[in-house]
Amino acid sequence: MKSTIDEDLRAAGHRLTRTRRAVLGVLERTKYPLSASELYERLQKNKVSIDLVTVYRTLTVLRDLGVVAQIELHKEGQARFEIRHGREHHHHIRCQVCGRIADLLLCPLKKLTAFIEKETQFIVNEHTLEFSGLCPKCQ
């Protein structure tokens, strides 16, 4: 039933290279979604030399495979990515002052999605749900 990331990549004709392993490693170790440039910085700290372009291309591949999720937070101007493989679908809240992002381990949109499909006659494939406000420290 469940496949490994390596299997997912190979099934699509891709390879799990050293650089991809490094990108996945950083994402696995981080508990909130990272932007491409943040990821790039962390790789450099880890003495892993990968061009920023390669980070983007890697994220595109992993996102298209469904291994990582692309998340766009309100007014951030840059996409963020986090591991999706083997994790529960969830949403986030972001502090407008310090930028801290916390997971919301829930999704309340099952019923609403069915309702919207009936009302609009659209087929709903995706949704984004994001909150922002003030974290405990910044209040």
Add this chain to the structure above:
Amino acid sequence: MKSTIDEDLRAAGHRLTRTRRAVLGVLERTKYPLSASELYERLQKNKVSIDLVTVYRTLTVLRDLGVVAQIELHKEGQARFEIRHGREHHHHIRCQVCGRIADLLLCPLKKLTAFIEKETQFIVNEHTLEFSGLCPKCQ
């Protein structure tokens, strides 16, 4: 109780100029959120000559005043704006094929917001909720 857009602008030390009136006019007449460049094109068709930079600056002012809402749809890469003043808070669904955007005249997040505030200790100020899928014509 209710203020006019003109009053809102003046209260903040701004002026309701001809160009701002033109921007607001286009937004009033359009039933879905427009990007800055779309707005710019429509102004040109209306023989209103306003620089794209001015469109951006106008939208920033109106957004900060709460007169228009800034909406970011998943993977669109550009912000959209629609009149908020005097309208009900609501959300949208976008067709992944033709790009058509429809209003969803609902918001199911009152209770969830209270729950999240209790759970995370954040104060929630904003949320974004967006759906995407296939519209009836593109299925």
Add this chain to the structure above:
DNA sequence: ACCTAATTGCAAATCTCTTGCAATTATAAA
């Protein structure tokens, strides 16, 4: 009419993300 602050246009800069292309590398067939 005069003063001051707000507004605007134009050019240039930023930021994020993508593309072209040649060099490198992984994988598997021969």
Add this chain to the structure above:
DNA sequence: TTTATAATTGCAAGAGATTTGCAATTAGGT
């Protein structure tokens, strides 16, 4: 192992959206 083929990567350049600097214009109040 050698060879062929396709995937991967880096570097330079390009694109698209949005912002900034600055001088010229304009709106409103006194």
